[in-house]
Amino acid sequence: MDPTTKLTVAGNGVLGCWLIAAPFVLGTPAVGRWNDVIVGAAVILVAGYNYARAVRRRPVSATGAGLIAVLGLWLVVAPFALGLEGVALWNDVVSGTLMASFGSYNAYVAGTTPAFRATAQ
Numbered sequence: 001m002d003p004t005t006k007l008t009v010a011g012n013g014v015l016g017c018w019l020i021a022a023p024f025v026l027g028t029p030a031v032g033r034w035n036d037v038i039v040g041a042a043v044i045l046v047a048g049y050n051y052a053r054a055v056r057r058r059p060v061s062a063t064g065a066g067l068i069a070v071l072g073l074w075l076v077v078a079p080f081a082l083g084l085e086g087v088a089l090w091n092d093v094v095s096g097t098l099m100a101s102f103g104s105y106n107a108y109v110a111g112t113t114p115a116f117r118a119t120a121q
Contacts, residue, residue: 072100
């Protein structure tokens with residue numbers, strides 16, 4: 001697997017860890033705290049799975065990468081839906097944007113990998 005894919009998968013893992021820690025560091029209200037912890041835990045699990053696949057030179061899971069992209073988009077919208085303000089709002093928007101970008105890239109790579117296409121046909 002190419003180094004960019006490993007970097008983006010690892011980046012999502014780091015963002016997931018940050019999402020779990022950030023609400024406690026930033027003093028986010030309860031609803032935003034639980035949202036960040038749940039999304040962060042899901043991202044860590046999926047990113048860990050995709051990283052293990054990338055290290056073994058297997059294509060990353062397109063479904064998992066797509067799920068991370070959707071969770072990233074949710075993080076961009078969630079602070080407005082949940083009424084967050086200030087640093088907590090911008091933390092979720094920036095983290096969600098990065099997460100959606102990395103997840104989208106990984107989903108694209110998984111869909112264009114020759115081994116993946118041969119299996120799908």
